[in-house]
Amino acid sequence: MSEVTLVEAVNLALARAMEDDPDVVVLGEDVGINGGVFRATVGLQARFGPERVLDTPLAELLISGLCVGMAAQGLKPVGEIQFMGFLYPCIDQLVNHASRIRNRTQGRLTCPMVLRTPHGAGIRAPEHHSESTEAMLAHIPGLRVVIPSSPERAYGLLLAAIRDPDPVVFLEPTRIYRAAKGEVDDNGEALPLDVAFVLREGRDVTLISWGAMLKETMAGADALVADGIAAEVIDLATLKPYDEATVLGSVAKTGRCVIVHEATRTGGFGAEIAALIAERALTSLLAPVARVTGYDTVIPMARLEQHMMPSVGRIVTAARKACQYS
Amino acid sequence: MASKKMADGGLPVIARFEVRHRNYIAPDGSIKRPLPAFASDAGLLTALYRAMMLLRNFDRKAVALQRTGRLGTYAVSLGQEAVSVGVASAMREEDVLLPSYRDNGALIWRGVKLEEILLFWGGDERGNCFSGPLEDFPFCVPVGSQAPQAAGVAYAFKLRKQPRVAVCMFGDGATSKGDVYEAMNFAGVHKLPVVFVATNNQWAISVPLRLQTGCETLAQKAIAAGFIGEEVDGSDVVAIRAAAEAAIAAARDGQGPRFIEAVTYRLGDHTTSDDALRYRSADEVQARWKEEPITRLRSYLVGQKMWSKAQEEQLAAECHERVEAAVERYLATEPRRPESMFDHLYADLPEVYAAQRRELAGDGDV
Ligand SMILES: Cc1ncc(C[n+]2csc(CCOP(=O)(O)OP(=O)(O)O)c2C)c(N)n1
Numbered sequence: 001m002s003e004v005t006l007v008e009a010v011n012l013a014l015a016r017a018m019e020d021d022p023d024v025v026v027l028g029e030d031v032g033i034n035g036g037v038f039r040a041t042v043g044l045q046a047r048f049g050p051e052r053v054l055d056t057p058l059a060e061l062l063i064s065g066l067c068v069g070m071a072a073q074g075l076k077p078v079g080e081i082q083f084m085g086f087l088y089p090c091i092d093q094l095v096n097h098a099s100r101i102r103n104r105t106q107g108r109l110t111c112p113m114v115l116r117t118p119h120g121a122g123i124r125a126p127e128h129h130s131e132s133t134e135a136m137l138a139h140i141p142g143l144r145v146v147i148p149s150s151p152e153r154a155y156g157l158l159l160a161a162i163r164d165p166d167p168v169v170f171l172e173p174t175r176i177y178r179a180a181k182g183e184v185d186d187n188g189e190a191l192p193l194d195v196a197f198v199l200r201e202g203r204d205v206t207l208i209s210w211g212a213m214l215k216e217t218m219a220g221a222d223a224l225v226a227d228g229i230a231a232e233v234i235d236l237a238t239l240k241p242y243d244e245a246t247v248l249g250s251v252a253k254t255g256r257c258v259i260v261h262e263a264t265r266t267g268g269f270g271a272e273i274a275a276l277i278a279e280r281a282l283t284s285l286l287a288p289v290a291r292v293t294g295y296d297t298v299i300p301m302a303r304l305e306q307h308m309m310p311s312v313g314r315i316v317t318a319a320r321k322a323c324q325y326s
Numbered sequence: 327m328a329s330k331k332m333a334d335g336g337l338p339v340i341a342r343f344e345v346r347h348r349n350y351i352a353p354d355g356s357i358k359r360p361l362p363a364f365a366s367d368a369g370l371l372t373a374l375y376r377a378m379m380l381l382r383n384f385d386r387k388a389v390a391l392q393r394t395g396r397l398g399t400y401a402v403s404l405g406q407e408a409v410s411v412g413v414a415s416a417m418r419e420e421d422v423l424l425p426s427y428r429d430n431g432a433l434i435w436r437g438v439k440l441e442e443i444l445l446f447w448g449g450d451e452r453g454n455c456f457s458g459p460l461e462d463f464p465f466c467v468p469v470g471s472q473a474p475q476a477a478g479v480a481y482a483f484k485l486r487k488q489p490r491v492a493v494c495m496f497g498d499g500a501t502s503k504g505d506v507y508e509a510m511n512f513a514g515v516h517k518l519p520v521v522f523v524a525t526n527n528q529w530a531i532s533v534p535l536r537l538q539t540g541c542e543t544l545a546q547k548a549i550a551a552g553f554i555g556e557e558v559d560g561s562d563v564v565a566i567r568a569a570a571e572a573a574i575a576a577a578r579d580g581q582g583p584r585f586i587e588a589v590t591y592r593l594g595d596h597t598t599s600d601d602a603l604r605y606r607s608a609d610e611v612q613a614r615w616k617e618e619p620i621t622r623l624r625s626y627l628v629g630q631k632m633w634s635k636a637q638e639e640q641l642a643a644e645c646h647e648r649v650e651a652a653v654e655r656y657l658a659t660e661p662r663r664p665e666s667m668f669d670h671l672y673a674d675l676p677e678v679y680a681a682q683r684r685e686l687a688g689d690g691d692v
Contacts (some may be wrong), residue, residue: 025485051485057515062474062508069478069492072463073422075485077478089504096468097475103670104464105454110673142671165673194676241676 001185007177009151009184010040010116013158014078016188018048024162025070027054028063028080037082038118038177064090067113068097074112076162081117084171085128090115091136098167099142111167114158119147119171120212120262121294121309124302130174131299132211132263137169138240138272144168144193145240147211151182153237156191163190173212180215196243198250202230205319206250208273209260210236213310217260220315229323239269247273248281255286256322262309265293287325290318345545348569349559353617355625362568368632374415374563375627376641378407378620381431383645384440385594387653388447392598396657400447401428405561405593408619409525410495411435412566413586416574417493422479424463424472424494428525432495433458440652445659451670452662469530470500473509473522480518480583491577492520493570499530501544507551510585514552517582521573522548524585525560527592532605548585560588561619593618663687 004012018024026041026048032055035042045053056063060081067077081087098111121130138145146161146168148154154172161168173180199214200221209217214235221231232250236242251257257277259270270291277289292310300308350361364370381403391397403410410431417423417436425432430443437458446453446465454464463479466472476494483490500506501524513520524544528535541547548555558569566588573584591614595602602611627633665687668675675683 057508057512059504059508059511061505062477062512065471065474065505065509066478066481066512069424069475069480070482071478072475073461073479073482075482092468092471092505093474096471101464102672103667104451105456105670106451107670108455108460109463241678244678 064093084131122175160190202232408563416570470503480520510551560590
């Protein structure tokens with residue numbers, strides 16, 4: 001076992017998947033000799049050749065459409081979109097084809113593809129590079145939406161995504177690409193999709209988040225200890241379909257819930273979780289469900305972006321408020 | 327154009343391109359140039375004729391079903407039967423077709439059952455199950471979006487060194503979309519075994535070709551992607567078949583992609599929800615009836631003594647019987663159970679959606 005960054009874990013998983021399965025093909029802009037703009041694909045072309053690690057023309061719709069065609073032929077394409085702000089041309093292929101070709105053809109054709117892209121703000125990138133529009137994707141039937149929050153989960157979940165027989169959008173938290181380090185055993189073992197990870201157990205309040213924002217969420221849980229509050233922290237990891245049972249089980253135990261995401265509030269995925277809890281766990285609630293989210297504004301450029309993203313302070317305040325109820 | 331001369335300023339020409347036009351049989355059935363070898367095969371020519379006739383009969387019936395509330399919106403091929411039939415006839419079974427919503431002629435040639443097409447337009451996903459080649463793509467409704475998929479299919483063929491060709495069909499409107507250019511560009515870069523066929527029926531719903539493109543031909547769009555584009559008389563099934571045969575053979579042979587612009591005319595409405603008289607005159611349509619592909623081939627076949635009145639009568643009866651039998655099977659198809667809408671959503675239905683499935687099925691408490 002060795003200590004790697006999250007982006008290195010992505011690289012390890014890609015290499016492992018390509019080694020294990022000759023049908024795995026990596027494609028995208030600059031993924032070849034350059035190893036991708038974040039170096040997620042570094043070394044793969046030298047190892048697996050330019051036919052399986054393919055530099056595409058600069059055309060995002062094409063990348064997603066190629067993936068659909070390749071996948072329908074039984075390849076396992078892993079497309080890379082350089083930044084989530086450039087994923088939007090792929091939405092047509094994701095909504096209208098990738099996610100529903102199995103359904104449209106009643107299983108005659110399938111789409112075992114993965115589309116990877118960096119996710120979220122906080123890296124002082126130019127405009128359009130800091131998107132967190134996961135809720136848009138999680139709304140699409142037939143798709144899987146996965147966001148790892150550590151090198152270990154990036155490795156295991158990406159392997160699972162590549163092996164999954166259905167299309168997966170794999171959102172990689174840009175802010176912790178290199179900041180998150182951890183032990184990863186490159187043993188080819190996948191982690192389960194559709195399952196939330198309980199990162200920390202607690203009885204007083206449930207904190208739910210995903211991706212890079214778990215860093216602040218965990219720090220918030222640490223800070224709450226001083227108040228005598230034991231927070232349970234859940235990494236949702238797969239947003240579509242998401243692990244309702246773990247969410248409901250935790251809220252039944254704690255009676256309080258704070259959902260943390262950096263995406264804008266209105267129609268964000270936190271709203272979905274809050275609605276689930278209102279429908280199915282209202283009687284166990286001791287306080288209103290709270291959301292700590294990005295504000296309903298365009299993600300500001302570098303100088304202001306940290307003010308949009310939830311801070312440890314906002315998380316702690318929301319959790320304290322929940323705990324002061326009743 | 328004097329101004330053009332001046333603008334050239336004596337600069338050297340570094341590239342020139344040309345677009346060829348292919349046509350063998352004139353609207354009156356006469357021959358314009360020596361026919362390709364396959365045209366001496368009376369069996370094949372009459373098979374093409376039969377397929378076009380079947381399609382026209384099928385279309386007529388489908389419209390009648392729609393008008394009487396037994397079918398949803400339907401897109402007819404009236405006037406452009408030669409394109410999809412001709413193209414499909416040049417494909418091998420192991421090739422993969424990526425059709426648009428109007429390519430019934432190709433689907434039927436490749437073995438898709440008439441009742442499956444009715445099921446699709448009747449609102450039942452089982453219509454896309456296809457009894458034909460199992461790797462063919464379903465009807466594509468978002469215009470042009472099948473083109474990048476075709477490039478992906480062709481890339482898979484190339485990667486696996488399979489001698490197969492992807493054939494992608496779309497309309498003239500689709501050529502305005504980036505999807506099509508992105509796909510052609512990539513296919514050109516990698517010399518992929520894919521043939522793009524644009525059925526230029528002059529109209530994208532109400533928008534005429536002159537508002538769709540400033541190009542003289544659609545065929546020249548291939549030039550920007552680095553391969554040959556050919557303009558073909560799309561009402562001459564012999565020309566379509568010959569062009570498709572040549573393009574598919576070249577693609578299979580590793581020579582890379584080709585683009586075929588099949589110039590034809592949509593004699594009918596865009597779909598059963600459209601009224602073409604809102605945007606074009608009856609006179610225009612009337613004039614175009616003189617060029618349509620079925621009469622044209624019949625005139626040729628009759629002139630060559632390859633086709634007789636008796637055969638024509640027999641074919642009419644056969645078409646009627648086939649179509650009626652398919653309609654009967656379509657109408658007798660039991661609807662799917664509502665909860666079956668979840669059956670092919672994922673390979674394994676996640677429990678959260680399995681609960682919704684149970685709710686829809688009325689299975690107890692959820
Ligand atoms: C992306 C997209 N935009 C709009 C439509 C609605 N629409 C359906 S058919 C059509 C015209 C297409 O014209 P063309 O590509 O020439 O094909 P044709 O119908 O003539 O066969 C339009 C605009 C669509 N299906 N897909």
